[in-house]
Amino acid sequence: MTKALRVGIVGTGRWAEQMYLPTLRSHPGVQIAAICGRNRERAEQVARDHDIPRVFTDFRQIIEQGDLHAVLVTTPDDLHHPIVMRALVNGLHVLCEKPLANTAADAREMYEAAKAARVTHMVLFIWRWQPHFQYLKELIDRGYIGRCFHAHFAFLAGYGRGGHYMWRFDPQRGNGILGDLGSHMIDFARWYFGDVAKVSAHLATFVERPGIDGRPQDSANDSAIVTLEFANGTHATIQVSAVAHTGDRWAEQHLALHGDAGTLYLDVSFHGAESGVVIRGAQRNEDRFHTLLVPGCESGPLVGPSIVPGLFVDAIAEGRPAIPDFYDGFKVQEVIDAALQSHRTGRQVSLQHHANR
Numbered sequence: 001m002t003k004a005l006r007v008g009i010v011g012t013g014r015w016a017e018q019m020y021l022p023t024l025r026s027h028p029g030v031q032i033a034a035i036c037g038r039n040r041e042r043a044e045q046v047a048r049d050h051d052i053p054r055v056f057t058d059f060r061q062i063i064e065q066g067d068l069h070a071v072l073v074t075t076p077d078d079l080h081h082p083i084v085m086r087a088l089v090n091g092l093h094v095l096c097e098k099p100l101a102n103t104a105a106d107a108r109e110m111y112e113a114a115k116a117a118r119v120t121h122m123v124l125f126i127w128r129w130q131p132h133f134q135y136l137k138e139l140i141d142r143g144y145i146g147r148c149f150h151a152h153f154a155f156l157a158g159y160g161r162g163g164h165y166m167w168r169f170d171p172q173r174g175n176g177i178l179g180d181l182g183s184h185m186i187d188f189a190r191w192y193f194g195d196v197a198k199v200s201a202h203l204a205t206f207v208e209r210p211g212i213d214g215r216p217q218d219s220a221n222d223s224a225i226v227t228l229e230f231a232n233g234t235h236a237t238i239q240v241s242a243v244a245h246t247g248d249r250w251a252e253q254h255l256a257l258h259g260d261a262g263t264l265y266l267d268v269s270f271h272g273a274e275s276g277v278v279i280r281g282a283q284r285n286e287d288r289f290h291t292l293l294v295p296g297c298e299s300g301p302l303v304g305p306s307i308v309p310g311l312f313v314d315a316i317a318e319g320r321p322a323i324p325d326f327y328d329g330f331k332v333q334e335v336i337d338a339a340l341q342s343h344r345t346g347r348q349v350s351l352q353h354h355a356n357r
Contacts, residue, residue: 004031005313008066010059010083011074012037012046015097020072021050023309030313036062059083063090070120070316072309073097076167077174081106088113093120095312095322099183099336100329102175107333111326122312122322123329125187127253129307132277133188135294136255136266140192144281146261148193151236153185157251160222160242163207169219169242170212176220178203178336181240186332187324189228189236192257195331198229200348201339206243226339260284264292 007030009016024030034054037043047055056062059079063071063086070093073083081101087094094114100123101107114121127133139145160169160177167173168180175182178201190196203221211217226238246252253268262283269276277297280289315322338349 005029005316006031006033006067006069007313008032008034008036008062008068008071009052009074010036010062010071011097012039012043013074016074017046017049020074020309021046023307024072024313025050027310027313029317033068034062034066060086063087063092068092070094070312072312077102077179078172081110084110085113088117088119091117091119093312093316095122095124095309096326096329097124098187098329099123099175099179099333100326101333102173102179104330104333104337107326107330111330114326120312120316120322121326122308122315123324123326123332124308125184125324125328125332126308127184128187128191128324129311131294131297132266132268132279135279135292136257136264137192139264139281139292140257144262144283145257145259145264146284148234148257148259150258151189151193151234152239152254152256153188153236154239154254155181155185155251156239156241156244156246156253157181158242158244158246159250160207161245163209165210165212165214167212169205169209169222171218171220174220175336175340176203176205176224177222177240177242178220178224178226178339181242182224182226182238182339183332183336185238185240186226186228186335187328188255189230189238190328190331190335191324193230193232193234193236195231196228196335196338196351197231198348198350199226199335199338199342201226201342203339203343224339226335228335262286263289265289 032052035047035052036056040057043055071087073096202225204223205219209219222242224240228236249269249271251270255266257264265280267278279292281292282289312322342349
């Protein structure tokens with residue numbers, strides 16, 4: 001592209017201000033042309049703080065009147081489908097927050113529409129771009145663990161312990177912790193080991209939360225355990241929680257990958273400036289584990305997720321696909337749907353693969 005990419009943001013939440021807007025403002029190939037939020041006062045304040053010239057309160061208007069090349073969707077999950085579909089009808093490139101949608105049917109429609117529109121489309125699975133997860137992928141591809149027998153993915157946090165209304169636990173708006181942290185872990189599992197063939201799940205809600213009006217209501221899951229069987233035979237478990245007491249850590253991640261050639265462990269802790277990563281590995285000819293340093297990140301630092309919107313912009317400018325894309329979002333949502341069905345029925349659910357990239 002020879003001119004700046006005109007980008008619009010739909011959503012004015014904390015994540016938009018902390019991650020999307022600073023990244024886009026620092027990118028030399030981007031002009032943030034407009035922002036949209038249902039609360040005009042809030043949207044105008046964000047626009048002033050980030051030098052955004054135009055403000056809208058209706059996503060249809062920003063898409064159709066904003067003179068945009070691309071739109072970034074940072075809204076709650078239940079709004080992704082209508083906003084993205086409108087953007088695609090108007091030929092815009094789209095970066096959408098994860099999970100892509102609340103159902104696999106909606107996610108499939110979004111993927112197929114993006115493919116038909118021949119635009120760049122991307123889902124914000126931010127953890128893929130952390131150096132330590134990239135390094136694990138490299139080790140797996142190099143054969144460090146060989147054929148993977150079984151794996152474990154855990155993402156534990158405590159932000160749901162308070163018992164107040166949160167839209168992520170409103171069953172009309174999202175799929176609970178399964179859709180929030182679970183979508184990241186499912187994406188990892190697919191990225192590392194390929195297509196998922198069978199899903200079993202047990203979901204739980206340990207903390208009661210009111211509805212948005214303050215009245216009692218059923219709450220979506222805040223704890224989930226999912227077992228996966230992959231097309232290649234690998235077995236995996238996923239554990240996610242929003243009600244774990246993590247002490248001085250705001251969250252933690254743990255991966256264990258066991259294969260015929262070796263084992264890899266990854267432990268990530270998030271607690272301020274001392275957040276860090278430890279990777280340990282042992283191959284079958286070794287009788288002890290060794291700490292493995294991520295090339296270029298010998299001190300084990302965490303890298304912020306802000307790189308991802310820049311990757312989306314670069315993919316547009318270079319005319320190449322962005323990864324992970326809406327196909328990945330659709331495949332993750334297939335697993336989420338299957339997990340919800342498995343919990344309801346008490347049975348394992350087999351997946352049929354409806355789309356090809």
